[in-house]
Amino acid sequence: MIPSWLQPFYPFAPQRFTTPGGARMSYLDEGGRGQGSVPVSAPLTEAVLMLHGNPTWSFYYRDLVKTLAPSFRCIVPDHIGMGLSEKPETYAYTLGQRIDDIAALVAHLGLTRVHLVVHDWGGAIGFGFAARHPDLIGRIVILNTGAFPSTRIPARIALCKSAFPGTALVRGLNGFAWPATWMSMSRRVLSADEKRGYLLPYDSRAHRVAVNAFVKDIPLSTEHPSWPALVATAAGIEQFKRNPVLIIWGGRDFCFNDSFYDEWRKRLPGAETLYLADAGHYVLDDAGDEVRPRIEAFFNAGKESGS
Numbered sequence: 001m002i003p004s005w006l007q008p009f010y011p012f013a014p015q016r017f018t019t020p021g022g023a024r025m026s027y028l029d030e031g032g033r034g035q036g037s038v039p040v041s042a043p044l045t046e047a048v049l050m051l052h053g054n055p056t057w058s059f060y061y062r063d064l065v066k067t068l069a070p071s072f073r074c075i076v077p078d079h080i081g082m083g084l085s086e087k088p089e090t091y092a093y094t095l096g097q098r099i100d101d102i103a104a105l106v107a108h109l110g111l112t113r114v115h116l117v118v119h120d121w122g123g124a125i126g127f128g129f130a131a132r133h134p135d136l137i138g139r140i141v142i143l144n145t146g147a148f149p150s151t152r153i154p155a156r157i158a159l160c161k162s163a164f165p166g167t168a169l170v171r172g173l174n175g176f177a178w179p180a181t182w183m184s185m186s187r188r189v190l191s192a193d194e195k196r197g198y199l200l201p202y203d204s205r206a207h208r209v210a211v212n213a214f215v216k217d218i219p220l221s222t223e224h225p226s227w228p229a230l231v232a233t234a235a236g237i238e239q240f241k242r243n244p245v246l247i248i249w250g251g252r253d254f255c256f257n258d259s260f261y262d263e264w265r266k267r268l269p270g271a272e273t274l275y276l277a278d279a280g281h282y283v284l285d286d287a288g289d290e291v292r293p294r295i296e297a298f299f300n301a302g303k304e305s306g307s
Contacts, residue, residue, distance in 0.1 A: 026084035027077035031069025046113035047073040053120020054214035055177035057083025081210020093213030095226040099128035119143040131236020148234035186252040186280035245271035250279030
């Protein structure tokens with residue numbers, strides 16, 4: 001149940017889906033009916049799929065959903081262990097499993113055309129899914145993310161990645177999700193209720209199991225179990241050079257810095273770009289008034305051109 005204080009920010013009715021791993025995934029399925037022009041019973045098999053990373057959840061996309069829903073069907077899952085999804089203590093919290101979960105959700109919904117919006121580790125998950133199903137993929141929006149191997153990791157994240165004291169910090173002290181509410185912003189400060197919204201799902205050690213697992217799943221070497229999945233994901237990016245792509249980047253990202261932005265521009269040289277030098281990692285929150293209209297125009301251009 002959505003708390004009353006959160007409803008003005010998150011006025012949605014989450015749906016439920018059981019993943020192949022047996023966990024209950026919460027996801028939003030909003031909009032796309034175009035002022036009543038499509039009968040409620042008519043299936044809409046084209047959708048914008050928005051994928052978050054760590055430690056956010058579908059709350060990150062709340063305002064973008066409100067912007068796009070009058071014209072587009074918006075599917076926004078909470079990865080298992082995150083947001084309003086189930087948080088099992090034992091689950092395969094790996095990149096490969098998360099890609100499998102998204103593929104299963106898309107199949108369950110019967111989607112035949114998927115436009116992606118990806119942020120943080122949602123980039124690796126989204127492009128991992130796309131690499132397996134390139135025929136489904138339409139337009140792509142990239143927001144401060146990576147989907148390719150890198151040995152660069154900020155010291156503060158490396159600390160959280162460690163077995164000790166990392167696990168104690170992340171699970172015991174909420175030392176990943178809480179700092180992100182201020183470290184990921186640059187232009188402005190999140191309101192008290194916005195911070196509460198981000199932290200709502202991670203209110204106990206048990207509920208922070210996947211926040212911790214997500215950090216541990218960052219592959220930095222060939223020995224890491226998720227390295228092969230990330231390499232395959234990176235190799236698949238080549239397939240989308242001809243897809244319409246929009247890269248929106250906050251230049252004051254402490255984690256996904258400009259080296260990632262430069263790599264995206266090399267891999268997808270035909271992409272449109274919007275570089276915001278003074279915006280932080282949570283670019284949708286930090287520069288929303290600039291970012292949301294640009295994304296809306298990008299997707300509307302697809303409707304006009306049929307791409």
